[in-house]
Amino acid sequence: MTDYWPLLERLHNAGAQFIVIDGVAGIIHGAARVTYDTDILYERSLANLRAIVTALAPLTPYPRGAPPGLPFLFDERTLRAGLNFPFSTTAGDIDLLGAVDGIGPYENAIVHAAWIEVSGKRVAVLSLKDLIAAKRAAGRPKDFEAIAELEILRDEIENR
Numbered sequence: 001m002t003d004y005w006p007l008l009e010r011l012h013n014a015g016a017q018f019i020v021i022d023g024v025a026g027i028i029h030g031a032a033r034v035t036y037d038t039d040i041l042y043e044r045s046l047a048n049l050r051a052i053v054t055a056l057a058p059l060t061p062y063p064r065g066a067p068p069g070l071p072f073l074f075d076e077r078t079l080r081a082g083l084n085f086p087f088s089t090t091a092g093d094i095d096l097l098g099a100v101d102g103i104g105p106y107e108n109a110i111v112h113a114a115w116i117e118v119s120g121k122r123v124a125v126l127s128l129k130d131l132i133a134a135k136r137a138a139g140r141p142k143d144f145e146a147i148a149e150l151e152i153l154r155d156e157i158e159n160r
Helices: 004-013 022-029 045-058 076-083 106-110 128-138 141-158
Strands: 016-022 038-042 084-090 092-097 114-118 121-125
Touching: 004 022, 004 038, 004 045, 004 092, 004 121, 016 022, 016 106, 022 038, 022 114, 022 121, 022 128, 022 141, 038 106, 045 076, 045 084, 045 141, 128 141
Parallel strands: 016 121, 038 092
Antiparallel strands: 016 038, 084 092, 114 121
């Protein structure tokens, strides 16, 4: 399991605009699931791409699953040329997503994001409603398993 906080803290401290999504978002909301990577939905402006590179470059990101030794440069130009990136880093795996099925880009999700304090810092976390929608849209068996738990959490929060 990835210790997600060091990755999120680096992004937060660099001033990156991002929303915690997928498994870590579920954990922050109270789900009892295990996740092996940290997923974020990131804002795609050049300034934000620079902040992400500043935060993560010291952790030597490399495309997860790519053969070792390929020429790869982690910089703003690389991030600008693509959209979704699964990386391995020295601090654990992180997926940088420019858009999420069922939600769309950062701008769509930030308006409904929950701002939650994690280790003394406020971070944007995908709302339970949007997290459920994203998992439905992804359609993977593991996502369908998680939806029931997330719906229970959502209902508990709404009934408080």
